[in-house]
Amino acid sequence: MTHLHWPNRWGDALAFVALGFGALCMIGPFVWMIATSLKPVAEQFDMALIPATPTLENYPRLFDILPMHLLLWNSFKIALISTFGQLLTCSMAGFIFAVVRFPFRNAIFVILLLTLMVPGQITAIPQFIIFRFLGLYGTQAPLYAPAFLGGAFGTFLMRQYFLTIPIELAEAARIDGASLARIFFTIYLPLAKPALAAFAIFAFMFSWNELFTALIYLPSDLEKTTLTVGLALFQQQYSGQWPLMMAASLFSVAPIIIVFFLAQRHFIAGISMSGLK
Amino acid sequence: MTPVSIRDLVKRYGAAQVLHGVSFDVAAGEFIALVGPSGCGKSTLLRMVAGLEDITGGTVSIGGRVVNDVAPKQRDIAMVFQNYALYPHMSVAQNMGFSLRLHGADRAEIARRVAEAAEVLGLTAYLDRMPGQLSGGQRQRVAMGRAIVRQPQVFLFDEPLSNLDAALRVQMRAEIRALHDRLGTTSIFVTHDQVEAMTMADRIAVLRAGRLEQVGRPLDLYDHPANAFVAGFIGSPAMNLLPGQAAAGRVVLADGLAVATEARAEEPVIWGIRPEHLELVPEGTEGALGAEVVRVESTGTADFVSTRAGGLVLDALFTTRPALAKGQRIWLHPMAGKSHLFDAETGGRLQ
Ligand SMILES: Nc1ncnc2c1ncn2[C@@H]1O[C@H](COP(=O)(O)OP(=O)(O)O)[C@@H](O)[C@H]1O
Numbered sequence: 001m002t003h004l005h006w007p008n009r010w011g012d013a014l015a016f017v018a019l020g021f022g023a024l025c026m027i028g029p030f031v032w033m034i035a036t037s038l039k040p041v042a043e044q045f046d047m048a049l050i051p052a053t054p055t056l057e058n059y060p061r062l063f064d065i066l067p068m069h070l071l072l073w074n075s076f077k078i079a080l081i082s083t084f085g086q087l088l089t090c091s092m093a094g095f096i097f098a099v100v101r102f103p104f105r106n107a108i109f110v111i112l113l114l115t116l117m118v119p120g121q122i123t124a125i126p127q128f129i130i131f132r133f134l135g136l137y138g139t140q141a142p143l144y145a146p147a148f149l150g151g152a153f154g155t156f157l158m159r160q161y162f163l164t165i166p167i168e169l170a171e172a173a174r175i176d177g178a179s180l181a182r183i184f185f186t187i188y189l190p191l192a193k194p195a196l197a198a199f200a201i202f203a204f205m206f207s208w209n210e211l212f213t214a215l216i217y218l219p220s221d222l223e224k225t226t227l228t229v230g231l232a233l234f235q236q237q238y239s240g241q242w243p244l245m246m247a248a249s250l251f252s253v254a255p256i257i258i259v260f261f262l263a264q265r266h267f268i269a270g271i272s273m274s275g276l277k
Numbered sequence: 278m279t280p281v282s283i284r285d286l287v288k289r290y291g292a293a294q295v296l297h298g299v300s301f302d303v304a305a306g307e308f309i310a311l312v313g314p315s316g317c318g319k320s321t322l323l324r325m326v327a328g329l330e331d332i333t334g335g336t337v338s339i340g341g342r343v344v345n346d347v348a349p350k351q352r353d354i355a356m357v358f359q360n361y362a363l364y365p366h367m368s369v370a371q372n373m374g375f376s377l378r379l380h381g382a383d384r385a386e387i388a389r390r391v392a393e394a395a396e397v398l399g400l401t402a403y404l405d406r407m408p409g410q411l412s413g414g415q416r417q418r419v420a421m422g423r424a425i426v427r428q429p430q431v432f433l434f435d436e437p438l439s440n441l442d443a444a445l446r447v448q449m450r451a452e453i454r455a456l457h458d459r460l461g462t463t464s465i466f467v468t469h470d471q472v473e474a475m476t477m478a479d480r481i482a483v484l485r486a487g488r489l490e491q492v493g494r495p496l497d498l499y500d501h502p503a504n505a506f507v508a509g510f511i512g513s514p515a516m517n518l519l520p521g522q523a524a525a526g527r528v529v530l531a532d533g534l535a536v537a538t539e540a541r542a543e544e545p546v547i548w549g550i551r552p553e554h555l556e557l558v559p560e561g562t563e564g565a566l567g568a569e570v571v572r573v574e575s576t577g578t579a580d581f582v583s584t585r586a587g588g589l590v591l592d593a594l595f596t597t598r599p600a601l602a603k604g605q606r607i608w609l610h611p612m613a614g615k616s617h618l619f620d621a622e623t624g625g626r627l628q
């Protein structure tokens with residue numbers, strides 16, 4: 001018995017070392033970021049991980065320089081609305097692709113997936129023209145409105161999940177007298193909670209981290225723009241002051257980390273069941 | 278009560294044809310079993326009756342009305358699926374009441390009818406459970422309950438017992454039949470298990486590769502199979518079907534092995550005899566076939582004996598518990614009037 005275990009233990013040990021190294025590589029910069037944000041500016045080029053004279057002064061200063069509460073609120077609001085839009089439209093589209101048979105279904109789905117390969121930079125200009133035509137330039141709408149038009153990634157994710165639900169459920173409901181909308185809202189959507197939770201995190205993170213579009217539509221209006229734009233502006237003006245930069249960066253990643261820890265279980269479950277991994 | 282009529286039903290998926298013009302009628306209140314090997318098109322046919330599949334050709338009528346273009350919910354049918362298709366996030370009561378809710382029945386009415394159905398099926402104690410907390414047999418009952426609660430014109434069953442263990446299957450078979458006797462609702466029951474079909478149905482329709490082979494009462498199919506396929510499919514253990522050459526009142530099966538039949542023209546035929554229609558007789562009996570015992574399987578009720586006779590496999594079934602050993606030479610005699618003759622080419626019944 002012990003004989004059989006030995007190779008496994010060595011294998012396990014090796015895996016732990018490798019994974020531990022990976023984790024260190026991931027977490028190192030993060031720890032450094034926290035450490036730097038706690039240093040006075042004078043200490044910023046000390047390589048020490050522990051600040052000699054730790055201070056919290058960088059955080060209040062940040063709020064003096066930038067309207068942080070507004071930026072945080074804008075980012076949060078836009079991310080929330082985008083996430084809602086994505087959940088609604090992608091789950092609907094995914095449902096149709098998974099449950100309803102119609103001509104050229106697979107071809108259309110493949111075309112949809114191909115849009116994943118079109119970089120955002122290519123659609124940016126036509127999109128800009130459209131939003132300007134609609135009179136929405138300089139508002140937040142261009143940052144969340146597209147989320148209500150579905151998306152290839154979310155549609156794929158939700159479709160994969162819906163495919164794991166036995167089609168007989170939809171058929172039984174049809175015989176029971178349910179309309180397509182009813183089947184979606186009372187059967188498929190409640191059963192898709194784990195996938196919705198996972199996708200919600202994806203969508204929220206994506207919108208929270210979004211910079212490109214926000215720079216196009218709200219490049220300088222600190223009342224309306226997002227945290228990422230605020231930080232980009234800040235970086236240009238205070239590039240020499242690393243402790244301040246790091247404090248600001250921490251603000252941008254903290255919500256994501258909190259959301260992730262809260263929903264970690266769903267996130268991992270969602271990825272493994274969608275067959276993405 | 279409602280009759281169902283199926284006329285020249287054709288189903289094609291692209292180039293692949295699954296049903297080749299199937300016609301049969303289900304009388305009002307009749308329980309008909311649709312049986313055939315896996316992949317022969319049973320589910321497809323049932324789903325066309327339910328309205329879940331488009332009809333390529335022919336018609337389906339329910340209660341005299343052609344329903345080809347009628348939506349499933351307007352056909353007034355209920356279907357029980359092989360995997361039960363219970364809504365996992367709804368309680369037993371909600372599962373059973375779902376269709377009534379969709380049809381706008383009020384709460385009191387739904388509760389009353391769900392309670393009634395639960396009573397019939399012995400589910401009263403489980404109404405608040407979720408499907409995941411039930412055993413296979415209980416889930417099966419809930420699926421039944423969901424169907425009967427609506428009091429539809431027609432019940433459709435697609436292999437509803439095949440996920441149950443053997444003992445439960447036998448029990449549910451009897452329960453479903455008893456339920457039918459009580460409700461009298463026209464039923465179409467799909468199964469690949471001919472024993473289920475034989476024991477439950479008023480009549481059986483045998484399907485093979487998208488073609489209807491025979492429709493009739495269980496014992497008619499057993500006694501007078503219309504062709505070699507039905508002969509081999511209905512009855513367990515299966516009928517011996519041996520190729521031979523008819524000549525002058527005999528069928529020659531192999532060198533030195535022949536059985537008597539009515540006089541026929543000289544032609545290749547298939548001779549059939551059920552294992553239970555072979556008698557064990559003393560050596561030298563007129564018309565007996567010499568055979569060597571290859572295998573004996575005893576269930577206590579009967580002994581199934583597999584033998585080789587002139588290079589052919591011949592199975593016999595005895596309820597008398599003869600003492601037989603592997604390798605022993607025995608003599609088998611076909612009971613008078615119990616053998617069957619089929620055309621070697623078409624498989625159709627001769628006689
Ligand atoms: N959606 C489909 N597309 C193509 N072929 C199908 C489809 N559904 C069923 N078939 C084919 O139709 C035949 C009959 O299937 P089915 O009715 O499920 O058989 P059974 O229920 O008798 O086992 C099978 O050969 C199957 O491969």
Ligand SMILES: [Mg+2]
Nearest residue numbers: 319320321436
């Ligand atoms: Mg089937």
